[in-house]
Amino acid sequence: MARDHIEFIQSADVIQKTWLVDGLLEGGLTRILSFDTETGASTELIEWTQNWENSSGYFNCDVEIFVLSGEIRIGQLRLGRYTYAFIPEGVCIEAWNISENTRALWMPERHPSFTKSLNDVPEAKRELYIPSYSSELIPWSATITPGFPPGAMRKTLRKGLDGGRSTWLLGCLPQFVEPFAEYHPIPEEEFVLQGSLTTQAGHMTPGCYFWRPPLISHAPAYTETGYFALVRGGNPHLSYHAWEPPLHTYYPWDWNK
Structure with missing residues (x-):
């Protein structure tokens, strides 16, 4: 693990750059809040300011997403404000799109890449998949x-x-x-x-x-x-x-x- 100790930063002060993930279409901007130089794991603040879409497929690592504003749609699922998703490595998600200004925390467990597919990879742990979990529905x-x-x-x-x-x-x-x-x-x-x-x-x-x-x-x-x-x-x-x-x-x- 090789992430620098950060105590603390204001995300608005972090330089914004193009969000690049192998296999995903460009269209988002990122502020990298922390980054592991050994594994490529990160916590990033992603912003989409224009329509964006991508086909179905799977990631090469576990990915967590937490929407701060706007909306992400994965298939028929809606991820609105303060909605969480956990996508395990190798689990195929449906085509996803964004049609309004949206900000989300993006947290891959290593350097991510995306492969177009209609199916899970063998031995993917779909039982761990959390496609859309609205915090409003979770009791304190x-x-x-x-x-x-x-x-x-x-x-x-x-x-x-x-x-x-x-x-x-x-x-x-x-x-x-x-x-x-x-x-x-x-x-x-x-x-x-x-x-x-x-x-x-x-x-x-x-x-x-x-x-x-x-x-x-x-x-x-x-x-x-x-x-x-x-x-x-x-x-x-x-x-x-x-x-x-x-x-x-x-x-x-x-x-x-």
């Missing part, structure tokens, strides 16, 4: 990270194998506070959808993104407004406390005035 549930403070809930988009990776939405109430620094044994990344979160690294607002390698300690956090983010981490997402900081490092100076 308690967080499952051991020791996570009260005031937060999650919507699980996908749970990987035990010890593997998972993807979920994290929602925090206004005035939520995480009063300790922590670290995790596997990578963690977040993309802010709504609200804001203040840490010792700065003030994260919609469009902000971070990617942390394993064992990176990160400081306490506080939100005055509430916080809503896409998260990719572990299953389970184990957390270990690093140290107890002074109160003023995570609350606003005038929080009790």
